[in-house]
Amino acid sequence: MATKSLKARHKELANTQRQLEILSNGIFRDGDLPYFKDKIAEIGMFPLKPRKLEVLQINVGYMCNQVCEHCHVDAGPDRKEIMTQETMELCLEVIRNTGAHTLDLTGGAPEMNPNFRWFVEEAAKAGIQDFIVRSNLTIIKANKKYQDLPEFFKKFNIHVVSSMPHYTRGKTDKQRGEGVFDKSIAALQELNAVGYGMPDSPLRLDLVYNPSGAYLPADQSALERDFKKALLEDFNIQFHNLFAITNLPISRFLDYLIASENYEDYMISLVDAYNPAAVQNVMCTNTISVSWDGWLYDCDFNQMLGLKVGSKVKHIKDYNEEVLNNRNIVISQHCYGCTAGAGSSCQGTVA
Ligand code: SF4
Numbered sequence: 403m404a405t406k407s408l409k410a411r412h413k414e415l416a417n418t419q420r421q422l423e424i425l426s427n428g429i430f431r432d433g434d435l436p437y438f439k440d441k442i443a444e445i446g447m448f449p450l451k452p453r454k455l456e457v458l459q460i461n462v463g464y465m466c467n468q469v470c471e472h473c474h475v476d477a478g479p480d481r482k483e484i485m486t487q488e489t490m491e492l493c494l495e496v497i498r499n500t501g502a503h504t505l506d507l508t509g510g511a512p513e514m515n516p517n518f519r520w521f522v523e524e525a526a527k528a529g530i531q532d533f534i535v536r537s538n539l540t541i542i543k544a545n546k547k548y549q550d551l552p553e554f555f556k557k558f559n560i561h562v563v564s565s566m567p568h569y570t571r572g573k574t575d576k577q578r579g580e581g582v583f584d585k586s587i588a589a590l591q592e593l594n595a596v597g598y599g600m601p602d603s604p605l606r607l608d609l610v611y612n613p614s615g616a617y618l619p620a621d622q623s624a625l626e627r628d629f630k631k632a633l634l635e636d637f638n639i640q641f642h643n644l645f646a647i648t649n650l651p652i653s654r655f656l657d658y659l660i661a662s663e664n665y666e667d668y669m670i671s672l673v674d675a676y677n678p679a680a681v682q683n684v685m686c687t688n689t690i691s692v693s694w695d696g697w698l699y700d701c702d703f704n705q706m707l708g709l710k711v712g713s714k715v716k717h718i719k720d721y722n723e724e725v726l727n728n729r730n731i732v733i734s735q736h737c738y739g740c741t742a743g744a745g746s747s748c749q750g751t752v753a
């Protein structure tokens with residue numbers, strides 16, 4: 403398993419332009435598969451427009467203590483893109499005035515941003531209804547500096563959402579790195595110990611599942627039942643909900659698909675599973691994503707492809723929710739990942 407990002411390895415797919423070419427050439431250009439825009443035009447959804455803004459998702463940096471095989475961020479310890487306090491100030495101004503009810507901090511490992519705790523404390527004062535931190539769990543066990551994170555999250559009533567690709571060691575470690583499963587289990591037990599994830603507890607703990615290979619996720623509620631049973635029986639761990647997320651064909655997952663010669667078959671399976679009912683609720687219709695350097699995107703995936711919002715407001719310093727809400731959402735063939743089967747978003751299925 404790689405220990406560095408695609409960027410640090412100077413791989414071709416670290417280049418977003420190259421990814422976009424792959425996503426539009428070949429089977430799509432040859433007409434074997436329809437372009438996403440043509441597919442959604444069939445149901446009158448092109449151009450894709452936002453509905454009311456509900457979620458402000460802020461990526462505070464691409465640095466991570468892990469180098470997961472399928473990471474769409476191409477995150478890793480070698481990534482130096484980290485949000486500065488100055489950009490955080492601009493974000494706070496927006497958080498105080500936004501109509502969104504959910505604030506969602508992501509990364510990399512957001513906790514590795516040196517101003518993470520200050521930012522959480524300040525953002526929490528804005529009284530946003532649902533304040534999510536996407537924690538990879540192992541960061542809690544990474545070193546002493548992070549060991550009080552469960553208490554810190556509790557203090558600010560943070561909603562913790564964590565990736566846990568499987569309830570078995572083998573599948574988890576294969577995707578996320580050796581030793582990740584054991585550390586994740588220990589971190590979940592510590593979160594449970596302070597009240598996270600317990601039945602009826604207001605301290606929300608949700609898990610995110612994504613498939614370990616080139617296939618779509620199984621039914622979300624069935625997976626949730628299996629995870630709950632296995633984690634409780636084997637480790638006495640409880641959590642609230644499981645979100646099943648489809649791997650989008652970008653960054654390290656795209657690299658994996660191409661290297662394993664699964665790219666075409668995977669794209670065919672996404673297009674075959676296209677569900678028109680999922681289109682109206684794709685994540686970009688209620689979300690704005692902010693990058694570490696303050697640029698605005700329709701979602702975290704578009705951020706990783708370098709596709710900025712199609713609006714005259716492109717940076718957090720010029721933020722204007724009304725103007726942004728009038729934009730057309732920027733789409734490409736990776737969007738089929740959001741509309742396959744029951745649909746997929748950072749909050750799980752959408753249809
Ligand atoms: S998937 Fe999450 S935990 Fe894994 S490398 Fe990417 S950002 Fe880090």
Ligand code: SF4
Pocket residue numbers: 684685686687700701702703704731732733734736737738740
């Ligand atoms: S990838 Fe982003 S822009 Fe495309 S459908 Fe999904 S959320 Fe929307």
